[in-house]
Amino acid sequence: MPRLCGIFVFLSICLVSFTPPCDGGNILVFPVDGSHWINMKILLEELHARGHDITVMRASTSWYIPEKSPLYTSITLEMDSEIENFFDVYLQEHMRAQREGASALTFFKLTKDFLSMIAEAHSIWSDALVQILDDKNLVKSLMDSQYDLVLTDPAIAPGVVLAKYLKLPIVLNVRWITSGEGHFAIAPSPLSYIPVPGSGLTDKMNFLQRVKNMLFYSIILFQQKFLVGPSYDTICDKYIEGGCNIISLLQEADIWLFRSDFVFEFPRPTMPNVIYIGGFQCKPAQPLPADLEEFVQSAGEHGVIIMTLGTLVNALPREVADEIASVFAKMPQKVIWRHKGEHPSTLGNNTLIVEWMPQKDLLGHPQTRVFVAHGGTNGVQEAIYHGVPVLGIPLFFDQYDNLLRLQERGAGKIIELGNVNGHSFEQGLKEVLHQDRYRQNMQRLSRLHRDQPMAPMDQAIFWVEYVMRHKGAPHLRTDAYNMPWYSYYCLDVLLLLLTAVTIPLLSTLAVFRFLCCRSRRKNKSKQH
Template sequence: IMRPRFPWLLWAYACCWSAGFCGKVVVWPTDASHWINVKVLLEKLVLRGHEVTVLVPSSNLLIDYQDTSSPFTFEVLQVPFTQKTLHAIMEDFLYFWTNKISNLYPWEVIWRMKKDMEVFTTMSKQTCDALVMNPELTAKLEQAKFDVLIADPLSVGGELVAEILAIPFVYSFRFSYGNVVERLCGGLPSPPSYVPASTRGLTDQMSFVERLQNFLFYFYMDLFSLKFWRDEWDDYYSNILGRPTTLCETMGKAEIWLIRTYWDFEFPRPFLPNFEFVGGLHCQPAKPLPKEMEEFVQSSEEHGIVVFSLGSMVHNLTDEKSNVIARALSQLPQKVLWRYKGKKPETLGSNTRIYDWIPQNDLLGHPLTKAFITHGGTNGIYEAIYHGIPMVGIPMFADQHDNIAHMKAKGAAVGLDFSTLKTQDLVDALNTVINNSTYKENALKLSKIQHDQPVKPLDRAVFWIEFVMRHKGAKHLRPAAHHLTWYQYHCLDVLAFLLTCTAVVVFILVKCCLFCCRRCGRIAKK
């Protein structure tokens, strides 16, 4: 059983010997596309000689803990929900956000978001309980003497495990709704005047109305999140740790925040020394395609190909929507490679081939690739940026609307509304990004920025993790904002003091003036 891992172990020990430093890493991962991203980072850590242990729930979407060839050690957390239940929850979640949301009022969407958060929170607590209520596993992890924990704030619990094990932890993160975790817990400055709140689809160039919307959204998300955390998590964390604390306070102890974007994607904004942007760390040069796929690509001749994927979570669409898309693709002179597991559309053209899985990075790096149709996931966006491919974005949920808004602002993409998508809309969008050279030029410009870095994103992420391991943390990078109350942070107490002083001085001056006037009046009467 252990033989397939032997080459990994041999390489790890060789790296450990040459580097003179070999540590132990424990991981509290987030599933789905987040795992795809962090897995690349973990494999690099193994190649650097570190031992990596992944804490994985027994029911999950993409983490194969039974893979004996994996370079990681898996500690399986036995959760009460089954694989079938998890898939049913995810299918319901995806169906709502892709098919039903466009017909609902804003308050109905907010209610559904709250319901979804409660469902995922229950599952997160069950996953946490599988560890903290298992004294044997907790003792085993404590005895392992890990040097650092890697987590994603989207999956609550990693920071709690780090506190229990008394080890520093590092976040790998895209963003939270309204940037609430980064702002309130991480202390990241986010002026609402020019830093757009995530998930709003805004840019840094906002009108008065957009700035008003941005400010109100920040305010609403702060109130909503603080109340939700207080109701769902603060008591849970306090009971487990045996001392009064909050989820946000515990999250704020992260030594380093590895943000999965970079300045080729982000709008200029202030950030902190313990925030490091490592977008594109999973990207790499294209490898040769499988023979059958390469022959299909070459058959496109001068027209080239279009790559189409809606990510790792959206496996099928309604018959109506899939036929709308297939009909549009059939009108293109390009050959199309479509990752899709649903029912074969009746309108599928001879120029389009459907695959259960495609080597997306290798296809995007192929010289014949003309465009990328994407749902707007961060991993796919960065592979397109890396290879300089213009995009047609069809965002559905989570960070996707924001990602496409960024690419549109950079001039490298055209965005479409999935709920109202028509055949001609998709045809026109593809013809625009393929035939208008501006989109290709802007995509190549972003690609040059991505490649022109003093240190590669993956190496930079590894450096900071190893830095935390070597120094037992990075407290010297932690801003003093964590020790201030909200009114101290915004200097409201200083303003109150100055206003009070001003009021006292004005009061004294008015009284003096009144006194002088009365005195002068008495003298005049005499």
């Protein structure tokens, strides 16, 4: 018995000695709720598995972020205001407008409502930030915790300001910032070939499209200057030594973990501290629950169609849902449809209505033929990863732009909500199902996406730990952001060069003119 114990101790020591050391960091996380939290949580799961300690700041009114979790310790901010009802009303109005036909007046009204909703959200969170910074005990606790960095989603700005206040390195889990798409704040973004989100344009624009692109960019500038910026500028002036603004704080971030890649995105200039992790949440499919697997296999050679509208929209307008259900009922495929609320009256026996579906596992199932989706970033990237063509019904935000990128690459087709009826939906569905080019193009994108030297999740974790190891990454940031606009575009240099050329030229002309005039005067005097 003692001999066995000795062997056990020896083996235990060997195992411990061969286990790589894990220097766990201390990370403060300021996430964004809703679908953004889904992305952040996946990253936190991996960081937790690597031995890092995580603290998450959340609102008491949070929709998705639980107070208690095995992944993290939470700091809950008491907040009375929340915009969920306003958001639901906006979504319903937006879908109704698309169905009835969006006139110029309707477009401006929806834009005004959207900007008002965004301004209200930032106002709520700027109030929460003041609450944090005025709480002496909370601030002391944050400082005493000796965090290694702040990980935040800059779609709202409190995490960025808090990191500056605590003098901590910052890593952004980002695609969207306070005023739109993140690239426009950090990288050169010529509007001649880089489409502004919401414009519905590609990287190939004619003159009128470039005019439209410029107008949409002006909305971004207006939003940042007059709606979002003022909510935080007063806080920066009061709490941050020397003041600041949100764009400058974003430009000071050490690493941008950007939730996109150039398999999906149009080519564009970028910066060395932007790390592309598009599809980092994607994994090989896991087995389906037994009842769902049985339903999928019952489809036989025809396969399965899956449909979901994401986390924010439970159901389409009633007449649209009925039209779609009637088309599904005529198809030989089986259909799995995430749909909440009252079931469509035209529902067929081949259609399974569920309130939740294992989307990743269904997309990775060999029986899945088409993904009918709203075009959210997560769903689009998962469709690319698994090589499933998409029939898209964009509803709002960036969804049309996401689907447009697939359509441009021949891997998906768009039907706008206002054009959805029985005929258009059936025609679109059959086109994506039966024209092989859609699946072939999507599978090509899948091969390109997977052919990387390092998996996107591994890249994300490496760079988070890189910032912790080196206390930041200032060497990857440019100082160009601090240059005056005329210096950035070298207008002062151009002016000097023009002056250097013009003055000698004008001087030479002046001398010749003087000599010519003098010569004429001499000739005239001789003639007299």
